[in-house]
Structure formats: structure tokens, C-alpha cells
Amino acid sequence: MLRTTPFHSRTAPLCEAQNWRRWAGYVTAGSYELTHDREYHAIRSSAALFDVSPLFKYEIRGRDAVRFLDRVVTRDVSKCVPGQVLYTPWCDEAGKVMDDGTLSRLEDDTFRLTAAEPNLRWLLDNAPGMDVEIADVSDSLAALSLQGPNARSILGSASDGAVDGLGFFRLTTARVKDVSVTVTRTGYTGDLGYEIWVDASDAPRLWDVLMDAGGPYGITPAGILALDVARIEAGLILIDVDYVPAHRAIIEDRKSSPFELGLGWTVKLDKGAFVGRSALVEEKRRGPEWELRGLEVSWESLEEVYTEVGLPPQLPSVAWRTSVPVYSQGKQVGYATSGCWSPILKKYIALAHLHASHSRPGTDVHMEVTVEHQRRRAKARVVETPFFNPERKRAAK
Amino acid sequence: MSAGHRYDAIVIGGGHNGLVNAAYLARAGKRVVVLEKRHVLGGAAVTEEIYPGFKYSVCSYVVSLLRPEIIRDLDLPRHGLEILPLESTLTPLPDGDHLVRWADHDQTRRELYRHSPRDAEAYDDFGKLMYQLAVAVKPILAMVPPDPTSLSPKDLLGFGRLARHFRGLGEEQFHALFKLMTMSAADYLDEWFETEPLKATMSASGIIGTFLGPRSPGTAYVLLHHYLGEIDGAMRAWGFPRGGTGGVSESIAGAARRFGADIRTEAGVAQVIVKNGKAVGVALENGDEIRAPVVVSALDPKRTFLEMVEPKDLPDDFVDAIRRFKIRGSSGKVNLSLSELPDFTCLPGMGPHLRGAISISPSVDYLERAYDDAKYGAFSRRPYMDIIIPSMIDPGMAPPGKHVMSIFVQYAPSDLDGGWDETKREAFGDAVIDTLAEYAPNLPGAILHRQVLTPWDIEREMGLTQGNIFHGELTLQQLFCMRPTVGWADFTTPVRNYYQCGSGTHPGGGITGASGRLAALKILGGRPR
Ligand SMILES: Cc1cc2nc3c(=O)[nH]c(=O)nc-3n(C[C@H](O)[C@H](O)[C@H](O)COP(=O)(O)OP(=O)(O)OC[C@H]3O[C@@H](n4cnc5c(N)ncnc54)[C@H](O)[C@@H]3O)c2cc1C
Numbered sequence: 001m002l003r004t005t006p007f008h009s010r011t012a013p014l015c016e017a018q019n020w021r022r023w024a025g026y027v028t029a030g031s032y033e034l035t036h037d038r039e040y041h042a043i044r045s046s047a048a049l050f051d052v053s054p055l056f057k058y059e060i061r062g063r064d065a066v067r068f069l070d071r072v073v074t075r076d077v078s079k080c081v082p083g084q085v086l087y088t089p090w091c092d093e094a095g096k097v098m099d100d101g102t103l104s105r106l107e108d109d110t111f112r113l114t115a116a117e118p119n120l121r122w123l124l125d126n127a128p129g130m131d132v133e134i135a136d137v138s139d140s141l142a143a144l145s146l147q148g149p150n151a152r153s154i155l156g157s158a159s160d161g162a163v164d165g166l167g168f169f170r171l172t173t174a175r176v177k178d179v180s181v182t183v184t185r186t187g188y189t190g191d192l193g194y195e196i197w198v199d200a201s202d203a204p205r206l207w208d209v210l211m212d213a214g215g216p217y218g219i220t221p222a223g224i225l226a227l228d229v230a231r232i233e234a235g236l237i238l239i240d241v242d243y244v245p246a247h248r249a250i251i252e253d254r255k256s257s258p259f260e261l262g263l264g265w266t267v268k269l270d271k272g273a274f275v276g277r278s279a280l281v282e283e284k285r286r287g288p289e290w291e292l293r294g295l296e297v298s299w300e301s302l303e304e305v306y307t308e309v310g311l312p313p314q315l316p317s318v319a320w321r322t323s324v325p326v327y328s329q330g331k332q333v334g335y336a337t338s339g340c341w342s343p344i345l346k347k348y349i350a351l352a353h354l355h356a357s358h359s360r361p362g363t364d365v366h367m368e369v370t371v372e373h374q375r376r377r378a379k380a381r382v383v384e385t386p387f388f389n390p391e392r393k394r395a396a397k
Numbered sequence: 398m399s400a401g402h403r404y405d406a407i408v409i410g411g412g413h414n415g416l417v418n419a420a421y422l423a424r425a426g427k428r429v430v431v432l433e434k435r436h437v438l439g440g441a442a443v444t445e446e447i448y449p450g451f452k453y454s455v456c457s458y459v460v461s462l463l464r465p466e467i468i469r470d471l472d473l474p475r476h477g478l479e480i481l482p483l484e485s486t487l488t489p490l491p492d493g494d495h496l497v498r499w500a501d502h503d504q505t506r507r508e509l510y511r512h513s514p515r516d517a518e519a520y521d522d523f524g525k526l527m528y529q530l531a532v533a534v535k536p537i538l539a540m541v542p543p544d545p546t547s548l549s550p551k552d553l554l555g556f557g558r559l560a561r562h563f564r565g566l567g568e569e570q571f572h573a574l575f576k577l578m579t580m581s582a583a584d585y586l587d588e589w590f591e592t593e594p595l596k597a598t599m600s601a602s603g604i605i606g607t608f609l610g611p612r613s614p615g616t617a618y619v620l621l622h623h624y625l626g627e628i629d630g631a632m633r634a635w636g637f638p639r640g641g642t643g644g645v646s647e648s649i650a651g652a653a654r655r656f657g658a659d660i661r662t663e664a665g666v667a668q669v670i671v672k673n674g675k676a677v678g679v680a681l682e683n684g685d686e687i688r689a690p691v692v693v694s695a696l697d698p699k700r701t702f703l704e705m706v707e708p709k710d711l712p713d714d715f716v717d718a719i720r721r722f723k724i725r726g727s728s729g730k731v732n733l734s735l736s737e738l739p740d741f742t743c744l745p746g747m748g749p750h751l752r753g754a755i756s757i758s759p760s761v762d763y764l765e766r767a768y769d770d771a772k773y774g775a776f777s778r779r780p781y782m783d784i785i786i787p788s789m790i791d792p793g794m795a796p797p798g799k800h801v802m803s804i805f806v807q808y809a810p811s812d813l814d815g816g817w818d819e820t821k822r823e824a825f826g827d828a829v830i831d832t833l834a835e836y837a838p839n840l841p842g843a844i845l846h847r848q849v850l851t852p853w854d855i856e857r858e859m860g861l862t863q864g865n866i867f868h869g870e871l872t873l874q875q876l877f878c879m880r881p882t883v884g885w886a887d888f889t890t891p892v893r894n895y896y897q898c899g900s901g902t903h904p905g906g907g908i909t910g911a912s913g914r915l916a917a918l919k920i921l922g923g924r925p926r
Contacts, residue, residue, distance in 0.1 A: 034501035037482045038752070045481055045639050046792050150792065157797075216797030299469055310565070312532065345474050346465070 002027045005053035006142040006203035010211075014221050021224045024116070026054040029223035036229075036318070037343075039222035043189050043230045044344050046218030047148035049210060050227060052188075052195065053203070055101075056115040057141050058123060062132035065109045072126050072275060073103060074258060076268040080105045085169045085184050088266050089258050090119075095279030096246035096255035097263070098122070099239060102186055104171050112137075112182075112197070116239040122247075126275065142203040146210065147193030147230070149392055150217040155183065155194055158213035163194060168394040177209040188227060190234020192392040228319040229340045232351060235294060235385025237261055241321045242292070242337045242351055259288035260353070262385065291359035294383040295326070295336060297348035297367055301379035309372045315341035315348060326352050327366040327377060333358040336367060342387060349387050350380070358382070404428045404659075406691040406920070407679055409666045409705065410860075410899065412440025415695030416649040416660075417913030418898045420471050423656035425921050430687065431658060432679065434665035434860060437643070438650050440695075441859055441866065442908050444643025448846035450796040451734040454641035456850070456859060456866070458785055458803040459483060459754075461626045461635040462909040463645065464538065470914075476651030479639040481790050485753030487744070488594040489836040495743035496594040497750060512592040519589050524624075530574055531624035533566050538625070541915050542878040542886040542903045577617045578873060583761045585617040597758040599623075601781055604807065606867045606906060608725040610768030611761050615872050622907075637790045645908055669694070669705045669895060676706075676895035691894050691920060695913065697861060697868035698722050698881035698901035702890070711891050718882040722901070723875060726811030726852030726864030727771060731804040731829045734846040738786070738800055739837035752789045757782040757832065771808030776825045776851075779832050781807045799845075804829060809851050811863040817853035825851055867906020868899050877903055888916035896920055 003026050005011075011029055019030035028051050031039055042048040060069060069077040075088040082105045089100040101114040113119075120136050127134060146155060155163045155176070162174035163183055171184040179202045187193030198206045211219060231238065239245055243261055244254040257280065258267050267280055299313070306313045319340035326334040339350030350367065358365060361384050366377035408419045411433025419429045437443055441456040460480060468478065484500030496512060498505045509517040536558075543555025566574065576585055582603035586596040602623050603609075603616035610616075626635040638644040650660055665682040669692050678688035694701040702711060702719045744750050758764055758781055767777035783805040788795035795801045806829055813821065826849035834840050852864025861868065869875055878886045880903045888896050898916030900906040 033749075034499075034504065035484075037484070037500070041479075041481050045479060153797075216792065216799075218792035299465075310532070344479060346468050 005051055006200040007051045007053060007144070007207050009204050010207040011051055011221065019223065019225075023054040023224070024056065028054060029221070031223040031225045032221050036223065036225035039220055039226035040229050040343060042218065042220035042222055043148050043191055043226060045149065046220065047146060047150040047154055047214055048189075048220050048222035048226065049214065050145040050147065050222055051143075052145045053142045055143060056118055056136070056138045057143075058113045058115070058120065059110065059135045059137050060113060060123075060132055061110040062130070063109060064130035064132050065111055068127055068130045068132045069103065069111060069113075070271060070274060072123065074263075074267045074274065074276070074280075075103070076271040077103065078271070082106070082108055083171055085171055085186055087169070087186075089261070089263050091258065091276030091280070092246045093276055093279065094246070094255070095257050095276035095283060096249075097243060097258055097261060098246045100237075100263070102184065104182070104184055106171070106182065117245055140200050141197055142200045142206075143195055143197050144206065144210065145187050145193060145195045146214075146219075147187045147189040147191050149192055150214075150219070151193050154210065154214040154217050154219060155196075158209055165396075166194075167396065176206060179206045179209060181206065188234070188236055189230040190236065190386050190388055190393060191230070191390060192395070225318055228321075228338075229342070232319055232338055232340050232349060233342050233344065233386065233388040235262070235351065235387060237292065237351065238321075238338065256290070257283050257288060259283055260290040260292065262292040264288075287356060289356055290334070290353050291356055292385075293352055293354050293359050293361070294385040294387055295339070295350040295352045295365070295367055295380040296383050296387075297350065297369075298379040298381070299348070302348065302369065305369060305371050305376040305378055311372070317341055324350070325368045326354065326380070327368070328358050328363075333365060345388055347387070351385070354382065402689050404430050404687065404689040406430075406693060407432065407687055407689045408693045408695055408898075409669075409679065410434075410440065410695035411438040411650070411660060411662065412695055412899065413442045413646045413649055413908055413910055414899050414913035415440070415693070416646060416653055417467060417471070417910040418693055418695060418917045419658045419660070420649055420653035420656055421914055421917030422920065423653055423658040424470070425917075429653075429658040430689075431653070431660045432664040432666050432681070432687075433660070433662045434682075436662050438660065438662060439643045439646030441855075441861060442642040442646045443859075444641030447732075447848055448734045451799070451801050451846065452641055452787075452794045453732040453801060453848060454643065454787060454803055455732065455848070456730060456855065457642045457908055458787070458805065459636065460638055460642065460645055460908045462538070462622065462907050462911075463635075464909055464911050464914065466539070467910045467914055471649065471652035473648045473652060476648040476655070477640075478645060478648035480636040481639055483635075483637045483753055483785065483790060485750055486598060487741075487750040487753060487755045488598045488758055489741055489743045489755070490594060490759050491835070493743055495741075496592065496598070509592065509595065512595070513590070516590045516592045516595060523589050526570065526573055527621060527624040529566075529570050530577070531621055533563060533570070533574075534621060535625055537877065538904045538909070538911055539915075541888065541919055542880070544884055544887065545878050546884060577621060579614060580617045581612045581614050582616040582620055583611040583765075585620065593760040594758065597761045597764055598756045600761060601756060601758045601764060601783065604764065604768070604781070605783070605805075606728060606865070607870045607872060608723070608727045608771070608808075608810070609872070610772075611764045618873060619871060637785065637787060639791050639793070641787060641791075641794060642908060649910070666705065669892070671706055671710045671892055671895070674710065675893040691896065693896040693898050693916065693920070695899045697724065697865070697899055698897070699724060699862040700860070701897050701899065701901070706892060706895070715882070715885070715891050722869055722881050723872070724863050724865040724869045726855065726861075726866070727808045728864070728866050729776070729806040729809035729825060729829075729852065730850040730855075731806060731826055732848040733802040733804070733844050734795070735800040735802055735843045736845055737839070737843045738789075739802070739833075739843065740839045741837045743836065751786055753785075755784040757784070757836070767808055771810045774810060774812065774814035776809045776813065776828065777807065778828055780809075780829060782829065782833065784833075804833070811852035811856070811865070813851075817851050822849050822851050822854065825849060868901035869906075871905050876905060880905060888912075888919045
């Protein structure tokens, strides 16, 4: 049986669409309403509330916590001060990405790591000889993500302004009405937003308090369908969709290095030894074979291929998660792994793995589109991600 | 365009069409200045905070046909354009029942079924046919109308292109198109449906902005407009713009500025300076003069030709044609600041219906009666209303927990018996609130502030002659190559170097930007795609 999250007593009655999606052995809402449109727009114009409890969460504490984590992840954990959060992938010995998540430094020697996949055994395997305790708190810790331009006002009004000065990728403890929580200024939407971590037993109460405080600000419970569009706009990759975790890859070719996933900036080669370092040093020297980039599909070209069959362009309002070939001069040079119509940019966008030879922003390529059962190609341009990056995401106020 | 001037072109009027025009000219490298009379940009697409904390989309309230090519060419999203979904339409009924059309197709069909199983089925067939027609008609929006009296190759080619668009239509579609061009909305819908509130609410789109009733011939054609919006549905060129319709104007102004256009407010133009049959600049109301080799008017045709230039500079028959151009105002607007949401007897409490449109159009007779009042010089005692609650869609329109309501009202004739004055305006406002209170009794008690606009106010404040919301009625004899008049539908005027680009030109009113764009392409000498 799939499990329900600690918020289920609240989310279930609201899920009018009965559209539930699997997530790490749990069910969460795909969309609450019959169409996810409004939930998406809440992310960009007011505030959306997501249940993100199915994330795996590990608490790591002990004198060697920093040393241990620095061994495991690619970012430089010694530079992470208490109250700070890092986004980071981690790799196997061959320098291939296994998973990615956020790492919060709660206290001097206490961290919390989120992951999409179970990682406990792997973490423990890397801990021998170190003074660390690693606890799987996935079940006892529930989480909500509040995303959108009104997120600060809502959380502020429910917590006496406790988050008002909270910077991007920083954390604080707070009381949201009478509920004790940890708040991180993080999210998966590329917008102003917070993730709120709470003891599972307080979860329903937290939901009620936020929905109450958020009413006047247009808070909208939102599901995975809306989130998927937002995260593509933000250029954020999704495990099992945009990359295969190294330890699950059946063939070598399916694995990706951080450099190949646009995560080169997270690889701190000069911080000392860590898992995968030597392979990554080598790859950095050679230059990655693949790069993850954005594609913007040309409207004119799309219109052309659709006009030929007498239709206006049909646009994917639900994000697709399939592998779609990308060509240059008739030769395949890569593949897109997720794409959608971006309602805010009014552009058809996709995330694509491109051969280094064709990954330079500004390069013109073709992406396959299926028009009335026929495989056609539409012009597309290689661009940097994020596609959408509003100032408010990082803004101090 | 010649050197020696500070500007290559002057655009009179900072409504959305003037701004679009300026943005395209500036994008092509021209030095452009926009001169707007008011203290804010946007014209009839404007957001103003008249009561502190509450923002009114003062006139227009939804975008429907904003041209996707403009959104792309000017990269309006980058300048803040964001269009939010407005998905349902509720028609409350006097007997306590209601009809709602939802975003979800199945839900709508089930709701229609409740009223008439036949209509539920016909609705799909109707929708398909209208969609097909809309696909055929749509290219017209993007073409400069050819001149039917001309035998020039360019004009003949234009008609050739038009013929090609229609040749693709099957017999059924062609007949339907012909009926739409000639019938009344009510008669046309009678052929399809039996549910009164459905017919009434749909036919209402045919009377908006006209001085006609649902049973007047020629009103059917506008039914198509709704489906034109649907083609661009995924593009979401229709809905509620974040920040109100002023948000659309602001984003266009942002794009124009980025391309280098100068935009001035409180810079009313008194007169276009004409020398030897050629426009050479403008004189401002404050006495300043600005010269440029191109002058574009984004005002309505009456102002563009009867006020901005001397009649002596125009051919007599042209002046006559412009005088005959029908521009009677028939609509009003009531904007409310509310302390709480309206509670509709038919669907009590808070619900998704408050995030969509609410149409007071219970039956075709109701609408026709509202028209009867206006026909004989009075405002409708029980008017047709198209209502939205912007703060439910974009909470930023009102302080947290409070709301704004936008009520578009018909009919309020511009030539009211005895003329409009402040007392009559408020009486009109009362008729609106009283009518609405029959459906949502808590409304009067929730009103913190009310703004009532009659055609008289729209004319005085926004500069739309007779308060006609579209710069001239959108009836067939005033569309396409006849807008504003035969021979001058290609954005040129009888005065050389003087151009027109307001809603009184093809393809007509509404927040489309099409006139502004097509006129710019004409001025630049390019051929629109
Ligand atoms: C009450 C109302 C409701 C409407 N609702 C909708 C709707 O919901 N959806 C929709 O799509 N359309 C709607 N419309 C129609 C739409 O708003 C108009 O067709 C459109 O905005 C007109 O744009 P424009 O740029 O052509 O002209 P305008 O917006 O009229 O702009 C003309 C500008 O010229 C300025 N001006 C006038 N005289 C001078 C002068 N002498 N010197 C300098 N500047 C001058 C004016 O101040 C104004 O800013 C509505 C209109 C009204 C009035």
C-alpha cells in the first residue's frame, strides 16, 4: 500500500480532482483542482502551498559532521555557516551523480540533508571512523513548501515576522502561531519561497495555520503538475526524469556527472578529498562530453508545422517527461528530457542534454515534435537556464 | 525619415495601441515620442488607485484578443505581462437557480445537462464549428485591409489572400459564416440552444460596446470573437492581467522604453500641424510644438479627423464619412471596493465561481428589455452586467482580505434624455447596485467605495468620444476595409504623413494591440506576415 503523508487529513478533502501521484512510496496531490492552471499561477502571482513530506531527510550530528559531509557531497561544507543551506549533489567514486538535495546547517555540528532517494546505507558506508550519528528522520519530519511572491507576507503574518529578514538559502527556527518549525528559504520553483519543516504530529495544525493566514493573500494548495512546470522554468533538474541516479543505472551511458547536468558550480575540487573527486578532476580537465541546457522552441516554426495540417499549435500545458531527440543539420546531437509550455514566459521550453559541440547558448537546433501522429522537427535555440529568474527570488525584502 | 528633427515620429495618445505603435517604430530604430494627455498611460486599459489600497481596472477589465505576435515581438512577459486564468462564467437566475460554465469541459457539460440534455450535446458541436470558423477568420486580424474600390495589384492580392482563407471552409462552415454575418445573436443561438440563460449569456458578447440588442441583426458575428480567443487559448492571450489591464499598458510602455521611445504624460495635443497637405508636427495644449516627419494618432476617428486637423485639410466626402461613423456610447462601468465578498443566493459562500466572470443575463428577453430602455433614451433600469472580482484572481488588487469588484454595464446611452449629470450618474449607479443586490443581498452593505462611469465620464476622463468603448461600434458596416471608412482602412489618412492607429481602425476595439502594430508595419513599409 502506498502511504499517505502527515498532511493527508487536510489535503485529501481539498483534492477535488482525485488526482494523486506517487512520490517515494507516498501519494501526494497531482492537482487539487480539475486543471492545474490556477495552481501554477498561484506560484507566480500569489502563493502556492505544497506538501513535500515524501522527501527523504537525514539528520547528521557529531563532532565530525563537517568532515563527514565534506567527504560525501561536492559542495564545500566547511564554508557553510550555521543558519545556512546549500544545494548540492553527491557522486559515486566515478564522479557520477547519485542524488541531489539541500543541506541545512542547523547548529554547529548538526545538519539536515534532504534527498529524493533513500541514502542511509550509503551515508553510513562513508562514516566509519568518524564521530557522527546519522538518523533517518523522513517519517518524523513533515514538510510544506510555500512558494510565490506572497509567501513572505503569509509566513510573516503567521510568525510575527520571524522570516522577514531571512536571506536566500538561509534558515531559522520560528513559531508559526503555536507551532515550532524550522524555515529554510528554499524551494523547487525558482521563486520567492520557503520550506517549512515540522514535527509530523504538528503537521495538520501547521497546514491549518498557514491556510488561515494565507487566505487574504490568495494561498492555493498546489500539486506536482503545477510544480513540474515551475521547476522547468527555473531550470531545476528532476531525478529519474532529467538524470538517472548513478547507482540505479543499468548501463554506463545512463550516468551523468555534475558537469554534464549543469551543476559544475557545485563541484569544489579544491576543498580536499571527497567521493568522486579524482574522476571529476579528470573530467574537468577534459571538459564534459554533454551539457544540460535550455531550449526555446521557435513559435514561428511550430506554427508552420501545425499550419500544414490545418491546426493552430497544440501546446503541452502539462509538462512532458519523455526523451525527445534534438537534431542539428539532420544529425542527432542530444535529447530533451522535460519540457512544457511556460505560461509566464509564453514560450515553449525544454531541458535538454546536448553534445558539447552543440551546447553553446545561441546555437540553433531542431527538436522533434509529433504533429498529428507525424514526427516533425521545429526550430529551437539553445539558451542558458534558468528560463525564469525573478529578482524577488533572492531579494532581501 | 529625415534628419534635423529630434524625433522621427510622434504618437498622439498613450493608450495601449499608441504604445504598441511606438514600441514597433522604436524597435525598428525610429526615434519616437508618445504624447499622452492624462497623468497615467493606458487610456481605456488603465489601473488606478482611486480609493487608497484598492486598485481599479477603471475601464477594461479582461484581455481577450491581445495578439500573441505582439507578446512575442515585444517580449511583454519580460516587462511584467502576466495573464491569469479567468475560467468560469456564472449566470445567477432570479428563481435562485444558476448556470455555470466551468474550465473543465465535463463539468460544464454536466451543468448544461441539468438545464437541457439537448443543449449539453449541441454545445460541443457548436464549439467545434465556431472554432473552425475562428481558425479561418483569424488571419484577418493580422492583415492590413485591402481597398475594395481599388484595382491596384496590392489590394487585389489582399482580397486574393482573403479568398484563400475562406476557400478552405466546407459548405456547412461557409453557411454558418454567412449566417453569423447577417443574423442577430439571439436568432442564431435559437437555432442551436433552448436554455435561456445560456443563449442570453452567449449573445451578450454580441452586444458589448454596440448600441444594439441581442435581437438586432449583425450581432451574431461577435460570437466568433470569443472563439478567436480560444485559438490562442493555450497561449493564454485572454484572462485577467496581473495588476489590472493597466498592467498590459505598463508592460507595453516598458518594452517601448527599452527600444528607446520617449513617453510623456500630461502632454495633451491640441492640433496636428499641417503644411501643404502634409503633417509636420503637433502643437501641445501648453503651446509647445514638436516637429517630426510622421505623426500617428491613436485617438478615435472623430478626434483624429475632426479635432486634431482642420476640416479644410481633408476632402469633404471624407469628413462626411467620419461624421457618419457610428460611435454612440452604450456602456458604463461601476467599480467597487468591498469589505467582504458578495454572497450569491444561488451559490452561497466562498467558491470557485467567485474567481470567474459573473453575468447578469438571465434571459434574452431580459437583455432586450434592457436595450429597450436605452433605445428610448434612458439607462437600463435592470441592466446587463458582466462582473469580475479581480482581487479573487490577483490578491494584490486590494488590501489583504478586502476585495474589488468590476462591473461592466449595459445600457447607458451616451445621449441620455436630458443629458447626463452627476445626479443621473449616481442614479445609474444605484440601479446597478439594486439589481445586483437581488442576487447577492449582502453587497450594498459591503461597499466601502464606489466609482460610477457613464459614457459621459468615459468621454471626459478617458477621451473616448461619446464614451464608445471601442472607438466606434463593431458592426459589420464599420469593420475591416470599412473601418473607419472605405479607402482609408490601411492606417493612412488623406493628410500625408498623418497615420491612424487607434481602435477605430481595423481590426477594431478591445485590448488587442493589433491596430497599433499593423499601423507601425504600414508606416515602416513592411508587409505584415
Ligand atoms: C468601460 C470599458 C470597458 C471595456 N472593457 C474591455 C474589456 O474588458 N476587454 C477588452 O479587450 N476591451 C475592453 N474595452 C475596450 C478597450 O479598452 C479599448 O478598445 C482599448 O483599450 C482602446 O485602446 P486604444 O489604445 O485604441 O485607445 P484608448 O485607450 O482610448 O487610448 C487613447 C489615449 O489617447 C489619450 N488622448 C485623448 N486625447 C488626447 C490628446 N488630445 N492628446 C494626447 N492624448 C490624448 C487618452 O487619454 C488615451 O490614453 C473596454 C472599454 C471601456 C471604456
